[in-house]
Amino acid sequence: MKLQVAIDRVDIPRAVEIIRQVAGTADVIEVGTSLTKEFGVRALGPLIEAADGTAVLGDIKTCDEGKYEFDLGFDCGFAYLTVMGSSSLGTLEVCYASAETHDGVMMIDLLECDEDRIEKISGFENAVYCLHTSIDSGATADPVGQVRAFKAKYPQIRRIAIAGGIKKDQLAGLAAEGVEITIMGSAITKADDIAAACAECKGLCG
Amino acid sequence: MKLQVAIDRVDIPRAVEIIRQVAGTADVIEVGTSLTKEFGVRALGPLIEAADGTAVLGDIKTCDEGKYEFDLGFDCGFAYLTVMGSSSLGTLEVCYASAETHDGVMMIDLLECDEDRIEKISGFENAVYCLHTSIDSGATADPVGQVRAFKAKYPQIRRIAIAGGIKKDQLAGLAAEGVEITIMGSAITKADDIAAACAECKGLCG
Numbered sequence: 287m288k289l290q291v292a293i294d295r296v297d298i299p300r301a302v303e304i305i306r307q308v309a310g311t312a313d314v315i316e317v318g319t320s321l322t323k324e325f326g327v328r329a330l331g332p333l334i335e336a337a338d339g340t341a342v343l344g345d346i347k348t349c350d351e352g353k354y355e356f357d358l359g360f361d362c363g364f365a366y367l368t369v370m371g372s373s374s375l376g377t378l379e380v381c382y383a384s385a386e387t388h389d390g391v392m393m394i395d396l397l398e399c400d401e402d403r404i405e406k407i408s409g410f411e412n413a414v415y416c417l418h419t420s421i422d423s424g425a426t427a428d429p430v431g432q433v434r435a436f437k438a439k440y441p442q443i444r445r446i447a448i449a450g451g452i453k454k455d456q457l458a459g460l461a462a463e464g465v466e467i468t469i470m471g472s473a474i475t476k477a478d479d480i481a482a483a484c485a486e487c488k489g490l491c492g
Numbered sequence: 493m494k495l496q497v498a499i500d501r502v503d504i505p506r507a508v509e510i511i512r513q514v515a516g517t518a519d520v521i522e523v524g525t526s527l528t529k530e531f532g533v534r535a536l537g538p539l540i541e542a543a544d545g546t547a548v549l550g551d552i553k554t555c556d557e558g559k560y561e562f563d564l565g566f567d568c569g570f571a572y573l574t575v576m577g578s579s580s581l582g583t584l585e586v587c588y589a590s591a592e593t594h595d596g597v598m599m600i601d602l603l604e605c606d607e608d609r610i611e612k613i614s615g616f617e618n619a620v621y622c623l624h625t626s627i628d629s630g631a632t633a634d635p636v637g638q639v640r641a642f643k644a645k646y647p648q649i650r651r652i653a654i655a656g657g658i659k660k661d662q663l664a665g666l667a668a669e670g671v672e673i674t675i676m677g678s679a680i681t682k683a684d685d686i687a688a689a690c691a692e693c694k695g696l697c698g
Contacts, residue, residue, distance in 0.1 A: 319556070319557065322532075323552060323564075324533055324534050326528075326529065326531040327530055329535075346529060347553075349525075349553050349601075350553075351526065358529075370555055370578070374604050397579075398580050420556050420580040420583060
């Protein structure tokens, strides 16, 4: 299972410091929505450089104007970009086409998507579907059970990620369920020793 | 009826030029999502200065982390900020509280919201509810009819805005329906004479 480390609510110099400590250990480095909205996608080149070859995800949460936002993000060097599952099917389609063209990955953020919506948008074969509990709603209580129920309901979805207050002791269970990417944030980025916390979590990903 | 002029897909110097031509005529100047995502909310001060007292809306399309994004946006000088209607109720509630605290306005973008969702989020008395047809789905064919149907279905919603390919000859009808804000973009910002196009549209808003 891949480990994605999400960096949020810091300035660019601090983000660079964090990235240097997780690059090469984390599989994906997430430049969080707060960074993209505060400083802008065009200003984030130093973060991609600091990642030094580790894939970087831009959590741009596209809602509309999919081609414009995705083309821009991939042109700026991001390997993964996020689109909201609540977007129109038209938006998802143009984002997916952009990802395929750029050899990038579209991650669909399933925040607040109900079952009908997920069913409707479940046909993007190479997309990663991210189960995501809103920060404003609190963390996921049982992520392993949540993934198991999701897989049973949507067997057509092959690539699954999960985010939202995931804890160290849940990593082995998520890996056993076949989750492709688990996203962790402050559990790593707020640790006293960020590099050690990242290495420990990566070790638990199997 | 207020006229909101949306500026998108240009760089900051060009946005400043456009703003100087519509400030004082437009009631609200929208700094579009492309500007907020490309350059970042913290870099948009020059646009708010160029507006010279005309209210500026930041189309930040908040999906999560509502308090962080709204506090930041209002602190940067925006008078209006947008949140997605598809966000969790928790997100909408913290955005609304931030708007009330900052004497700002929360505009709820109803992109892709179905009837159940709109009903569920219809209780924010001072929020503006924006009927919005996705750019990726094409323009609204009949905005006046759309507003009329919306008002009949949600009489509890007092403040209505509309966006998505609105044309000059639809303005009088929208004003007659009691729409508070009509949003126009390229019809004004791509005109040969931006100031004249803005003045003409404002004249049609009644």
